[in-house]
Amino acid sequence: MKDTKCEVLPQEVVSALGGQAFTIEVASRVKRLPPYLFGRLNQIKYEKRTQGIDIIDLGMGNPIDPTPQPIVEKLCEAVHDPRNHRYSTNAIGLFNLRREVAHFYEREWGVELDPSREVVCTIGSKEGLSHLFLALLEPGNTTLVPSPAFPVHLHGPALAGARVATIPLREQEELLGEIVQAIESEKPKVLILNFPHNPTAMTVELGFFEEIVSIALRYNVIVVHDFAYCCTAFDGYRPPSFLQVKGAKEVGIEFNTMSKIFNMPGWRLGFCVGNRQIIEALARIKGYYDYGIFQPVQIASIIALRECRAYATEQARLYQHRRDILVDGLSHSGWQVEKPRATMFVWAPIHEKYRSMGSMEFSLMLLNEAKVSVSPGLAFGQEGEGFLRFALVENELRLKQAIRQIHKAINK
Numbered sequence: 001m002k003d004t005k006c007e008v009l010p011q012e013v014v015s016a017l018g019g020q021a022f023t024i025e026v027a028s029r030v031k032r033l034p035p036y037l038f039g040r041l042n043q044i045k046y047e048k049r050t051q052g053i054d055i056i057d058l059g060m061g062n063p064i065d066p067t068p069q070p071i072v073e074k075l076c077e078a079v080h081d082p083r084n085h086r087y088s089t090n091a092i093g094l095f096n097l098r099r100e101v102a103h104f105y106e107r108e109w110g111v112e113l114d115p116s117r118e119v120v121c122t123i124g125s126k127e128g129l130s131h132l133f134l135a136l137l138e139p140g141n142t143t144l145v146p147s148p149a150f151p152v153h154l155h156g157p158a159l160a161g162a163r164v165a166t167i168p169l170r171e172q173e174e175l176l177g178e179i180v181q182a183i184e185s186e187k188p189k190v191l192i193l194n195f196p197h198n199p200t201a202m203t204v205e206l207g208f209f210e211e212i213v214s215i216a217l218r219y220n221v222i223v224v225h226d227f228a229y230c231c232t233a234f235d236g237y238r239p240p241s242f243l244q245v246k247g248a249k250e251v252g253i254e255f256n257t258m259s260k261i262f263n264m265p266g267w268r269l270g271f272c273v274g275n276r277q278i279i280e281a282l283a284r285i286k287g288y289y290d291y292g293i294f295q296p297v298q299i300a301s302i303i304a305l306r307e308c309r310a311y312a313t314e315q316a317r318l319y320q321h322r323r324d325i326l327v328d329g330l331s332h333s334g335w336q337v338e339k340p341r342a343t344m345f346v347w348a349p350i351h352e353k354y355r356s357m358g359s360m361e362f363s364l365m366l367l368n369e370a371k372v373s374v375s376p377g378l379a380f381g382q383e384g385e386g387f388l389r390f391a392l393v394e395n396e397l398r399l400k401q402a403i404r405q406i407h408k409a410i411n412k
């Protein structure tokens with residue numbers, strides 16, 4: 001019998017019935033997504049590591065430090081209870097966990113929350129934000145985002161069908177003026193904020209949020225604040241919560257996550273707090289998409305919020321120490337970088353000798369020549385071009401090794 005060869009095309013397959021072309025057309029929302037720059041860097045990283053090359057990864061904000069032991073022990077205990085192997089009893093989170101979130105907010109920022117109506121737990125803040133945009137936005141709506149920005153702040157609204165308008169991230173007073181001008185011209189439904197900021201590490205004072213609430217009330221704009229780095233601050237700075245401001249719960253919500261506070265990024269647990277109508281809308285959407293978070297994770301998170309605040313304080317001290325090592329080391333190489341007072345990142349302009357390369361090519365140069373992975377500013381929006389983001393996730397010895405390798409590469 002003669003061999004036959006069947007050639008299958010990626011998007012067009014000839015049907016065995018009638019010989020007609022079968023075409024797969026992906027949704028336009030997928031086609032509109034820009035190239036994922038992190039994917040290209042991750043692939044190169046993977047290839048080098050399979051070749052046995054040691055890459056120091058300062059690109060992704062993925063903490064290497066362990067979750068505090070009391071949290072791990074509570075998880076192990078809860079896992080052994082077969083009642084916790086079933087679907088979670090509530091897609092929006094165990095009531096005891098939501099109550100502990102409310103207690104945490106009251107202790108940290110003096111914010112009173114009703115755990116029944118003003119708190120919903122999410123599978124990390126990224127999932128929560130994505131579902132929130134589905135709950136709030138539709139085609140014809142506009143969101144306003146200071147840029148550079150964490151990618152989900154830009155692409156989450158777009159995937160929900162909304163238009164995204166960006167303004168350059170400025171210092172507090174100038175940014176407030178830009179926001180007012182953009183609101184008057186763009187008529188956004190939602191304003192997305194994120195302080196302490198990822199990727200730039202910019203911080204604000206409580207007075208900034210007081211102005212934001214006033215603006216939101218005046219122009220009827222919903223405020224979504226991403227507060228992931230609420231406890232990761234240095235040099236005596238204490239990041240304010242948006243919800244500390246009188247009237248904030250009338251105009252918006254705040255997202256938070258266990259990932260950075262308690263070194264629980266892989267556990268995937270976050271929460272959204274604030275305006276009751278928005279919380280209800282998010283809870284309703286989540287009821288159609290998921291069955292909630294694995295219950296042992298929720299039970300362990302109760303212990304985290306209740307008993308492990310000291311661990312978060314110690315972790316912030318560790319990040320501050322790493323910040324000083326990295327920034328001082330880069331400065332000794334003639335690379336002028338400012339010390340941030342919050343987050344787990346350092347936002348640095350491209351080294352003066354290499355400004356013409358652009359952030360993506362310079363990141364690739366560091367990956368190839370220094371064996372150090374960093375995030376190109378362009379990955380956070382066009383306004384991030386000309387900068388790099390370093391994540392403070394490696395230990396002291398690895399950071400010092402990275403500095404030596406970077407110094408050798410940029411002075412080659």
